[in-house]
Amino acid sequence: MRTRRVTMAQALIAFLKNQYVERDGREIPFFAGVWGIFGHGNVAGIGQALQQNPDFRYYLPRNEQAMVHIAVAFAKMHNRLRTFACTSSIGPGATNMLTGAATATINRLPVLLLPGDIFARRNVAPVLQQLESEHTQDISVNDAFRPVSRYWDRISRPDQLPFALLEAMRVLTSPADTGAVTLALPQDVQTEAWDYPEELFEKRVWHIPRPPADRERLRRAVQWIRAAKRPLLIAGGGLIYSEATEALARFVAQTGIPVAETQAGKGSLPFDHPQNLGAIGVTGTRAANVIARDADLVIAVGTRLGDFPTASKTAFQHPEVRFLTINVAEMDAYKHAALPLVADARITLEELREALAGYRVAADYAAEIARLKAEWEAEVERLFDLRHGPPMAQSEVIGVLNRFVGPRDVVVCAAGSLPGDLHKLWRTRDPKGYHLEYGYSCMGYEIAGGLGVKMADPSREVYVLVGDGSYLMMSSEIVTSIQEGYKLVILVLDNHGFG
Template sequence: MTARTRRLTVAQALVTFLARQFTERDGERHRLVDSCWGIFGHGNVAGLGQALVESGQGPGAPLPFHQGRNEQAMVHAAVGFARQRDRLSAQAVTTSIGPGATNLVTGAALATINRLPVLLLPGDAFATRPADPVLQQLEHPEAGDVSVNDALRPVSRYFDRVHRPEALIPAALQAMRVLADPVQTGAVTLALPQDVQAEAYDWPEKFFVERVWRVPRPAPDAAAVTEAAGMLRASRRPLLVAGGGVHHSRAEEALRALVEATGIPVATTQAGKGALRHDHPCEVGAVGHTGTEIADELARTADLVIGVGTRYTDFTTASGTLFAEPGVRFVNLSISAFDAHKLAGLPLVGDARAGLEALAEALAGHRVPAAYAEEYSAGKARWERVVTAAFTPEDETARPTQTQVVGALDAVVGDDDVVINAAGSLPGDLHKLWRARSPRQYHLEYGYSCMGYEIPAAIGVRLAAPDRPVWALVGDGTYLMNPTEIVTAVQEGLPIIVVILDNHGYASIGGLSEATGGEGFGTGYRFRAADGSYTGEPLPVDLAANAASLGLEVRRAESYAELREALAAARAAGRPTCVYVATDPTPTAPAAQAWWDVPVAATASRPAARKAREEYDRHAVDRRHHL
């Protein structure tokens, strides 16, 4: 008796397969691949394009389709979606071979660095090679099997090229395994030769049965938990650093229970912000180069650091200078053994929620010294006064500074709003100052800090959480890089709110350039002056008019008072909206509380660079390896 089969093209089989994949955690089931973004060209239109339209795109479509405008932006949207869904559900992205495929590389790197799942389905060169070269085919003289999609290999967590129909079966199963794996997840690429996509094959029916990929909660080794608890009981100044893994495992309640029982203060990375509400007594704010004064002081004097779901990036460790106590030790709770072993820490390899619950049980009855709790409580209160001062203008009729824009937004948003940012000077201000009120309110992509992420990510977040107001905060530099998905938001009726802060250039890098001897070179959006430098008048670019031309309802704000009104009106608008404000460049944000290593010229003739090098050498001696 022969097994039942179904005759479909490779593309039709893939669409059918993807519609039947699910994740499950804690008894809750989710579509693993929720929908598919796409831009069609000759490399995928007759394959995946035909398969999607044949499967149906009405209500209840097996694999709903979203039309994008830029391939990189489609990946950003998919990443925003996956993060909002706690990595339990992802989206696919299909492009043609050639520039469509290579445009995926930046988005793929962002997804993999942030360990967020996205399925990439680029077309590829003909497997049968009927003619060489075909349109957009890369000819590599030393290797006939290389295509532009090979550029995706180093930024993908799994890569396969499906040269024959039957090869799709193991490739698709491996792709799902990686997407659902909390350790391995990131960008997954299945390169699909355009002729193979359209080729028919008799597929076994078992390939299309529903599959559930269970996401486990492995507990860390019991002996390691006991050892960690002993270290915590002996510690006089412990500090817990909460990273993005707290959110991914939905461990916020377990974290809150642990610190309320023990009094351990919690500092947060960019990805971990919101792990506790900003007003929780144990929450001391951001840590690292963009950290709060109290969090960084606790980090400098901590004798034990408990990292939970953090990668310990250079911003978190202040480039290896922050954790300065000579005898400081580390306990690292992470689902990834790679991260759990960083800084020569005691590794607790396991799920963040399971690990925090185990630690809480092992620490029953233990609390930090009362004097320590009083110290960080006083520091938290001092920093709250700093935040209030940065948010509050002396004159509400004046043009607001960037931190006052953040303060105006803070006054308007609700607990369920999502605020998205990724690059420029805003991430530093937001990390130090934003008052996070719920676990997913603060959405900063800082693993790759990719300009142009915010607007498409807002679309992805809104698709993942259709009832939550979503804000994309962008500077003029970021806006000019990637505004095109505004059209997608308008087309789909997604009421995202884009806030454009216009400061006539790359403010963050301009400030960094000044600090490192670069004298702000090439960072302003201005006409050339007589000496050839970009120091003339600001360019006459009207970003508000541009946003309106793409379909947004635009509100201009000339003062802080007008900004408050515009933000409130935008939140209530119920349609894609933009708030435009030209900011006062006067710095009002608190200075950095810790160092960041940006190398400075070792020799130079200009005084600015020589002075910057002196400052660099003064800090660099504090770098250390934790052994």
């Protein structure tokens, strides 16, 4: 077996830059580079390795939490097919990434976190910024990443690295299991050399499958849909990540089934599509919520069915309502005691459409859908044109911007009162035109997330909408966007409600 003697950190970087993913015959590099702030704990290991690999781009942020948000937004724009790695020093540099890790895992988005860790050999402990415990020496602040990571490991010996890397990639590239992956890297082990097999550094392509639904469950799903009088489809973020928006459009055009959108699923259909009733739930439209209230079958595609889209499970009032789910994640598919199709959204919608040939909702239901949609569109126009200021209403600001932006431009937001208004009012025309981080609704995500969006697709104009509270919490990455030459348009809405 041919080997290469390098440090653990050098082996790590050599591995990362040769990882690729492939779906539907399209092959792309999985990692777009590394974000990091250097200090003791990573400068002598990963720092040296990155300096020796200028073809694997390093980016300097201003805040460790922000750099994880950049990576998360980048991954979301790429439908989970690309991401960044993020490295930090030990101590506060590492724990600053915790919020970003939770954001990634809750939103089912991949990011690789590489926090520096305390000395594995222990003879120099306690080192600067080390967490001490009277109960064990095998603990550091990086153990706090365990509950917010989909995979966690500490590399205490250089020969452990290959096995950890393969597990990390398995999780990062899994549509069902993805989220934050944390590899804690003791600062001494990063610089230790070992004879790594050359095979570790060869190009590796991770195939992203499209698993089909179980045949019996699919047959039952078709029966349920054919029997339904008032079906409703809820489009979640997983539908967009699966690149199933065209399949959805064909499915609802054939069946007439109306669609309501979660925050992550907004843009699954253009706002003016006849079957698109817009936002659902607590921040939803009247059209979507009236149809949801009386639905006898709810088809939930690629959604976690959280409390906001389901109004804490009160949105669906039909006494005999049934739930049919399409989701690659088994945990999500089984929610609401649903008939679970644990499968890829795109392939399953196509199979359902073919099996439902000849089925279409009744004319009176179709007429009700059209009437409610028209009434809501009129309400949006009213809210866009209140003209009772100054000051302007928040809905007026949204209206002015919505009418100004191009069809492929992206609006970015995360927290405060803005997400609720955007969800129900923003008229999205492109599946990637609406970028809301609402799984964790993390204040401070917006500007950093906007930079990640712009880096993922520089051809789009990016408009960051942020409240005064979130702006004050983390505006540091404006400097980073200028440093890297990425244009952001940032609108700060100050309602004097914070600070």
